[in-house]
Amino acid sequence: MPRKISLRKVVAPPRFQGFRPYGVNGLCSERVELLYEEYEAIKLADYDLMHHTEAARLMGISRPTFARIYESARRKIAQALVETREIKAVYGNAVLDKSWYECLSCHARFTIPRSHKQNSCPLCASECVEPLKN
Amino acid sequence: MKTVITAAGNTADSAFDRRFGRGAWFCVLNASNQIEEFIENVLVEASNGAGTKAAEKMVELGIGKVISGDFGPKAKDLLDKFEIQMVILQDESLTVQDIVNRFQHE
Known part of the structure; x- marks a missing residue:
């Protein structure tokens, strides 16, 4: 049985519920679900320009775990852009500050x-x- | 207890600035919530550490409460440590005077 997922600390939840592309014909019906912790990872690394080690400490997880969350976040956003999918913010495994x-x-x-x-x-x-x- | 509101300009009619470390001006209110002075934020253009330095400035000024739109993780840690209360307002259409007026309802 796999180990239980440890909860990730999130300082503030995203201020949006989702993003939707416009100017496209035929929106792909399936949405991409961006978890709160993935949003937080992108925010810490690319908006607050923090090092992964530092960001990981803030979220109460290890650096490799942070890197995985961050990678998953980037892939989801890329997928949404390329496949013109809607992004939906989902709670995920977060615990709010x-x-x-x-x-x-x-x-x-x-x-x-x-x-x-x-x-x-x-x-x-x-x-x-x-x-x-x- | 003094209060600081981050503002885009140096008059009471200026818009509320939602950034803390890179807000253009700090509007200082005295203990009875009257506007006392405006202090220019010299860190607006800083490439890094603006939040930390702004938080240090708050400590230096003896501020008890800061009203802004968002606090970075480092600024938050520092303000927490010095027991300075942080208030987040999401509404960017407010002016400094609007926020001051909210106090008067007490």
């Missing part, structure tokens, strides 16, 4: 430093806040 909260009334996202006592929104002071999920 717990330190972020979201205000339910003004949708601001924020952290609560340890020294803070109250759990209210720093902007609108609403008490309706919850840890950021999905």
Whole structure:
């Protein structure tokens, strides 16, 4: 029996649900599913320009595992571009960084430093806040 | 506790800048949430380390809360360490004044 997949830490989930090509005749009906951790790998390596070792530490996985996730992400994006497929963001094996909260009334996202006592929104002071999920 | 809002310009009508390390200006609010001053971000053009240096600047200024659109992993680590609260707003159509006004509702 294979070993259980360890969860990958993701700081912030992608801000989109998917991407769809336009200006093509006949969209391929099958979508490419980009996992949250794959999005995170692309973001860390190619947007934040981090080294793989560093990025792997941030996601709580080994460097080879990071490299595999990153490769899979690149291949999926390439496949989507070439085969004009839609990309869909899927949760995957991610665990979201717990330190972020979201205000339910003004949708601001924020952290609560340890020294803070109250759990209210720093902007609108609403008490309706919850840890950021999905 | 002082607050910083990242801004695209140095007036209250300027647009909110969603970048932290490379936001053009830092708008500093005093403890009663009045605009105190605008500080130009000298790191806008920096090729690397902008987030870290901007975070150090926040520590230097004694800021308690930073409002921006996104924080890089290094800036986040540093701000976490100095217990500076980070606030992320996704809406880019806001101006600095809009955000200041939100405080006034308290």
